[in-house]
Amino acid sequence: MKLFEDARFQMFVERALATMTGGGAEYGECAVTAARIADGDDDSWYREWTATAAMVRGWAEESDRAGHPVSAREAYLRAATYLRVSYYPLFGLPVDPRLTEAARDERDCFARFAELCDPPLRPVRVPFEGGLLDGYLCPAPDTAPGRDPRPTVIAVNGYDSDVHEMWWSHARPAVRRGYHCLLVDGPGQGLALVHQGLTMRPDWETVLRAVVDHAVTLPGVDGTRLAVSGWSFGGYLAPRGVSGEPRVAALVADPGQWDLLDNIKALLPLPQDLRDRLPDVDPAELDAHLAPVVEHPVARWKLVQRALWVHGLGSLGEYVVESGRYRLSDVVDRIACPTLVAMAEGDQLAGQAEQLYEALRCPKTLVRFSAAEGAAGHCESWNRSRFDQRVFDWLDEVLAHPHGP
Template sequence: MGDEFAVSDEFFDGQTLRAASAALFGGADIGECIAIARRVRNGDLDSWHTEWFAAAEKAFALGEEAEAAGQGETARLAFLRACTYFRTAGIVYLAQPVDPRLPESLARQRDAFRRAIPHQSAVIVPVEIPFDGIMLPGYHYRVADDGRQRPTVILVDGYDGTVEELYFGNAQAALDRGYDVLAFDGPGQGSVLIEQGVHLRPDWENVLPSVVDWVVAQPTTDPERIAVIGWSLGGFLAPRGASGERRLAACIADANLYDMFDIAVSRMPAAVRGEIPDGNRVAIATVQTMLDTTMRRPTEGWSFRRGLYVHGVETGIDYIRDMRGYTLNGFAEQIACPTLICRGESDDVSETASLTFDALTCPKEFIEFRDADGAGGHCEMGARQLYLARAYGWLDAILQPERAVA
């Protein structure tokens, strides 16, 4: 064993750590996650699904038994574990054509999470937000059913997350600190992608205002204290959204990136970088062949297969072409609210976060989480408590949630 968390396969190991990080709020057992991952055959996506799905069903059955026996807390935690494990089981099939096990895992994840809701102390209500002819599903979390206005955080997910996973990433942490929460799946995310067939779009300056409209319309929202928090790719989407929304009091970008296209090109062989995406045909064909070869590899090619599906394109070159719209160049300068930019020291996704920070003209802060603290990976998955302490410490100083709960 080297630096890996549980297994030697980099993709499987990262997803195991991601699942285990949900233990912080009852969504996993760390040892259980490691044991599940180590039963998976090396590089075998079907084996991964089989082991995690079986663990999810086992946890779900425990939840049903506990619920029937009137053991609410045991049921809550079992259903939350099942939620995480169902999501983890299906993530390997995030690609086109859609394997039926992907929508099944999504539906089972949602069912498990909603079975936990009656046993939660917070008020949690499934909602739908109208946007551009579709509905964005989400959850409205309230600290208490007392009718009081509180500050609200809007949670934006990433490339391959779901609205249910946002509970473990930020929602419960926000509730514990006195914030109400609105979490949602946007275009290209979760059920909006898998069940509605709507792909990702870069212009979240046109997406986020509809969500803020919904939040402001809630009688328990303090309209002067609304923040947006982006997680993973949401660390790009949230500030892009904030560039077109003046009602926000704060923005947090966790795992921020500045320009997706530039990052992709920088990882290509130096000899062809200048030809991407519309240059010499021979160079483009060479890159396409390279991408095709990578995509055929079960775990190494997962991120590219996911990208084609999420963006709704057919080829690797088309995927790179589509990335040109995913930039904060010219948008970061338009953000008016105080903004916190976060990155992990060893996270190559957020390696350009400092460019965003430099472009900001609003009040701003930059935090780099360190490997020495176990927090240097993508979205600080190995040390979320440290991230939550720093990020919400910054946000508390701006929104002062104690005014609503004192």
């Protein structure tokens, strides 16, 4: 399924292709778009993906006007995916106006998709520190709001996704099993980052508390059966959040993570004395040593374009020092609810999953995903069906007998 020689472009197109299982993309539309792109040319990438998105959005609007809601919503969802994919190479500061425009169009396409769903997805705005965090409550089918309370999965995002992609990864499998699912972009994520400029923060318990406060007011949400599920960097954020939120009845960390600085320290080409002093160093001491780290285009995208933007920082040295604030070791003993720690073969972020699992003092389960079952790689993206099977079967059993605070 290789469509590009450029490693970044191949990584980005795989993000679109993975959503095919949930109707988020079609291989033919991705392949014909890829064929028009000059490999490695960011301008060409943006231009051709937005052109495909405009074509598919046109099909959606045609069906919408003619009163064909299923055809319309399916096309709106694919258009949203292609718009999201279009701006990946543009990540970074200062924010490219093309990124802002594509993200706005993605939001609008998904909003119409949400309206046409059966039942419709409900926009939510979570009050948070004088502002609002945007997202959706995705209700299970055949529920009577307020009279048929259901267990609810609160999805926690990572670095470079948004609530629209989380429809595929979290909400769709949840609602098909009779759960509600609440999708919210927090600081440093999706809508909150692009449209409000809110950057990442380590104290996710503050964010999750606000989300839970709002969740329990929503019709149909059973406040005694709340699960929190984090993917990618959410494998840190979700456990950190649950450590300060006793109302959560179950936690999923995919993959489980630990202290961020420990995860990256071994990869840094630093003199031993400087490494030993981390994070108590002047960021300027680090910058000269870190230049080789970002010579590869993928590493440069992840660490310079993405991470510095997400954290609102100016240099890699600042990022390394900042990573010392992202710790689970200080709070892991406060996680009381049953916890599932996932780790997939070949997922670089899963290296600390067993460390988290061993440190937990709550009822706990470690689930390994393998290449043999087609579920290797970051967040089991090529076999989310297997992930969903194991995780939701576990949630069914745990939430049948929720543990109180």
